[in-house]
Amino acid sequence: PDIERHRKTLLEMVASENREIEVNPLRGYASQEFSSLIEKYDVNQTRFLGERSGCTFEDDDNPFILRDYDLCISCNRCVRVCAEREGDYAITIKGRGFDTQVTTEFDGVLKDSSCTFCGQCVQTCPTGALADRKALRAADLPEEIEKTRSICPYCGVGCSVDLISKGDKLVGIQPAMDGPANKGALCVKGQFAFDFVQHRDRLTRPLVRDRDGLLKESDWDTALDRAAEGFRSIVDEHGRHAVYAVASGRTPSEANYVIQKFI
Numbered sequence: 137p138d139i140e141r142h143r144k145t146l147l148e149m150v151a152s153e154n155r156e157i158e159v160n161p162l163r164g165y166a167s168q169e170f171s172s173l174i175e176k177y178d179v180n181q182t183r184f185l186g187e188r189s190g191c192t193f194e195d196d197d198n199p200f201i202l203r204d205y206d207l208c209i210s211c212n213r214c215v216r217v218c219a220e221r222e223g224d225y226a227i228t229i230k231g232r233g234f235d236t237q238v239t240t241e242f243d244g245v246l247k248d249s250s251c252t253f254c255g256q257c258v259q260t261c262p263t264g265a266l267a268d269r270k271a272l273r274a275a276d277l278p279e280e281i282e283k284t285r286s287i288c289p290y291c292g293v294g295c296s297v298d299l300i301s302k303g304d305k306l307v308g309i310q311p312a313m314d315g316p317a318n319k320g321a322l323c324v325k326g327q328f329a330f331d332f333v334q335h336r337d338r339l340t341r342p343l344v345r346d347r348d349g350l351l352k353e354s355d356w357d358t359a360l361d362r363a364a365e366g367f368r369s370i371v372d373e374h375g376r377h378a379v380y381a382v383a384s385g386r387t388p389s390e391a392n393y394v395i396q397k398f399i
């Protein structure tokens with residue numbers, strides 16, 4: 137009971153400093169942790185009302201990470217994950233007491249630091265002070281947030297991700313904390329580069345060139361038959377070494393598998 141009482145007092149101190157406690161879960165994976173504890177310990181949020189620490193960095197207009205330090209409780213988790221998991225050391229803590237603030241080298245914007253925009257600080261922040269700016273674009277959509285487990289399509293590592301959607305719209309990505317290949321980590325592409333999925337310019341059907349060389353919409357059987365015919369005629373004419381492919385660890389596993397079968 138003593139420890140529980142101390143916990144409650146500490147929570148009351150940090151809660152009294154924050155602009156708000158309830159935040160949109162789109163802010164990040166751990167963004168509901170603080171509000172859950174406030175509820176669990178029945179915290180009086182105004183007991184220590186007074187001076188506040190943290191100052192939201194409004195000038196950092198990067199497209200990915202909102203640095204809303206009014207909500208920061210100086211837990212240091214973002215600094216540790218950046219240094220110990222990402223190995224980037226892009227952020228640190230400056231000042232002490234009410235002047236404590238998460239900052240970058242020379243107190244600048246993230247794009248001028250060594251930040252790779254991997255998003256791990258966002259996903260570990262327990263208050264939503266660091267928030268996923270892209271996901272928050274969908275804050276006003278009325279549908280419930282749904283999570284669907286999937287695999288990042290970008291390279292051969294195969295990081296597990298949770299696709300965040302509202303209705304039919306993909307609104308964000310969160311790393312799967314239990315993903316065997318990534319254990320909660322992602323790179324900037326897996327974390328933030330998902331707009332292509334539902335982009336209006338994305339091809340949804342294969343294109344095949346007609347006799348005049350113009351691309352025409354087609355079906356998969358026709359397109360694959362045409363590609364196979366092309367490869368076959370090259371092999372017939374010039375031998376099997378006339379066809380080659382370039383594979384790499386940066387290619388998705390599925391593509392690498394097809395290439396080793398094909399070549």
Ligand code: SF4
Nearest residue numbers: 218251252254255257
């Ligand atoms: S996005 Fe990644 S690299 Fe940038 S500050 Fe956060 S943890 Fe560090």
Ligand code: SF4
Nearest residue numbers: 208209211212214261
């Ligand atoms: S993880 Fe969030 S609450 Fe903790 S120090 Fe970083 S910005 Fe502040």
